[in-house]
Amino acid sequence: MLSTDIQKLENGGTSPRETTPFITFVLGGPGSGKGTQCMRIVENFGFTHLSAGDLLRHEISSNSEYAPMILNTIKDGKIVPSEVTVKLLQKAIESIDNDKFLIDGFPRSEENRLQYERIIGMEPNVVLFFDCPQEEMVKRVLNRRQGRIDDNEETVKERLKVFMALTMPVVDYYAKRGKIYKIDATGTEDEIFARVLPAFASLQFEMDYLLGHLTGHRKFTEPCKIVRLFLWTVWPS
Ligand SMILES: Nc1ncnc2c1ncn2[C@@H]1O[C@H](COP(=O)(O)OP(=O)(O)OP(=O)(O)O)[C@@H](O)[C@H]1O
Numbered sequence: 001m002l003s004t005d006i007q008k009l010e011n012g013g014t015s016p017r018e019t020t021p022f023i024t025f026v027l028g029g030p031g032s033g034k035g036t037q038c039m040r041i042v043e044n045f046g047f048t049h050l051s052a053g054d055l056l057r058h059e060i061s062s063n064s065e066y067a068p069m070i071l072n073t074i075k076d077g078k079i080v081p082s083e084v085t086v087k088l089l090q091k092a093i094e095s096i097d098n099d100k101f102l103i104d105g106f107p108r109s110e111e112n113r114l115q116y117e118r119i120i121g122m123e124p125n126v127v128l129f130f131d132c133p134q135e136e137m138v139k140r141v142l143n144r145r146q147g148r149i150d151d152n153e154e155t156v157k158e159r160l161k162v163f164m165a166l167t168m169p170v171v172d173y174y175a176k177r178g179k180i181y182k183i184d185a186t187g188t189e190d191e192i193f194a195r196v197l198p199a200f201a202s203l204q205f206e207m208d209y210l211l212g213h214l215t216g217h218r219k220f221t222e223p224c225k226i227v228r229l230f231l232w233t234v235w236p237s
């Protein structure tokens with residue numbers, strides 16, 4: 001057995017990395033605009049976008065052993081067993097050479113979250129929550145017209161029920177830990193992205209610091225900015 005394989009087992013299956021990646025979970029109801037905004041975050045901040053739904057749809061189209069079960073679960077608007085989804089995420093994270101991941105549509109339930117903690121274990125640094133009224137989500141899903149088997153009135157009703165019953169407790173869990181960044185997901189795509197931008201602008205220093213990307217003069221000037229901001233907060237002039 002290679003030493004990297006041993007380390008892999010000790011890490012619960014995840015390959016050793018030089019730095020722990022910066023992980024952002026992206027949550028919100030069906031059609032709240034998660035995927036749309038993730039594309040913009042990728043363009044602007046260099047994240048790799050991993051959509052749990054896309055990984056599962058890819059399994060269906062590649063006819064894997066799980067394909068029939070995943071297809072039926074998605075058709076019914078329910079949640080695929082966490083072992084399957086977490087394994088797909090783990091494989092994707094291990095195979096991609098980036099240190100910033102946007103994990104979209106995950107964790108969808110407490111079971112998803114616990115399985116992720118057991119197998120992958122990298123704490124999310126921040127959790128974006130796209131907050132959208134149900135009527136707007138239904139309108140967007142029914143207008144999507146991308147041929148998805150779950151974009152119909154009956155399935156969307158079930159997905160909304162599942163979202164309220166199983167995903168909202170995950171949002172509450174991260175809110176209690178101060179990790180939720182809630183975004184009003186109404187309005188145009190541009191208006192919503194304008195609300196997303198400040199989240200990443202304020203995280204830029206933390207990301208660069210944790211990932212060891214502060215180089216040259218920024219090693220000195222960035223901590224100085226934080227100290228100045230702190231002093232200004234305590235003793236505004
Ligand atoms: N601000 C917006 N206003 C109107 N339509 C939007 C807006 N943002 C996204 N859409 C459209 O709504 C549909 C759903 O958006 P998107 O796929 O990004 O949502 P999602 O949260 O990823 O959905 P799901 O969880 O069902 O995959 C898409 O057709 C998208 O083009």
Ligand SMILES: Nc1ccn([C@H]2C[C@H](O)[C@@H](COP(=O)(O)O)O2)c(=O)n1
Nearest residue numbers: 052053054074078079080105106108
């Ligand atoms: N963590 C997840 C993510 C997705 N699914 C299934 C059930 C969803 O309705 C469907 C589509 O996902 P979306 O593209 O809307 O994010 O995929 C799941 O079971 N577990």
